[in-house]
Amino acid sequence: MITAAYRGHVDAQINDQYHTLSGSLRFLNNIVRFPGCGVFDAESSYAAVDRKGKNLIGMILCSRVRADVGHVTQVCVLPEYRSRGIGESLLAATSTNLRKRGFSMLSLTVTEANAGAVALYRRLNFDSKRVFDAFVWEG
Ligand SMILES: CC(C)(COP(=O)(O)OP(=O)(O)OC[C@H]1O[C@@H](n2cnc3c(N)ncnc32)[C@H](O)[C@@H]1OP(=O)(O)O)[C@@H](O)C(=O)NCCC(=O)NCCS
Secondary structure (H helix, E strand, O other), X not given: OHHHHOOOOHHHHHOHHHHOHHHHHHHHHHHHOXXXXXXXXXXXXXXXXXXXXXXXXXXXXXXXXXXXXXXXXXXXXXXXXXXXXXXXXXXXXHHHHHHXXXXXXXXXXXXXXXXXXXXXXHHOOOOOOOOOOOOOOOO
């Protein structure tokens, strides 16, 4: 799902793990099993499943980066299921869960060129706190 969601995507230029199934599995292992980006929080992470086909069509993964701060490490929806509110529902499910558990903040990073995602986060009242460069090694 990750490779399909990021095919031709600007983030796949930055994170080459998104190009292949093995790379995406490595990414997932790092996020879920190792504390590379906070501690994975299964309770506030969700999968979106197509009821008919029963296949995975979207996901949101959240980690805990401080006792009361969550961080979205991954949110993606398959291209053919986009613009139907699934991304927004996934973010709403995560923030509702965190709020219930007393978290005070939810953060994420997004590439500026990913205009659709930026617009979605702005619409959901995420504020921009810091802008930083991403460097790509093309060696
Ligand atoms: C970012 C991403 C997760 C958003 O998922 P999504 O399911 O398309 O998100 P939503 O449908 O909730 O909202 C996106 C758009 O749909 C529109 N929309 C939401 N519900 C809708 C509905 N019922 N009918 C029509 N349009 C709708 C929104 O207004 C929004 O407008 P836009 O298309 O002009 O941006 C998805 O585009 C994606 O997977 N992108 C690739 C991976 C990625 O960039 N992830 C984020 C990394 S930070």
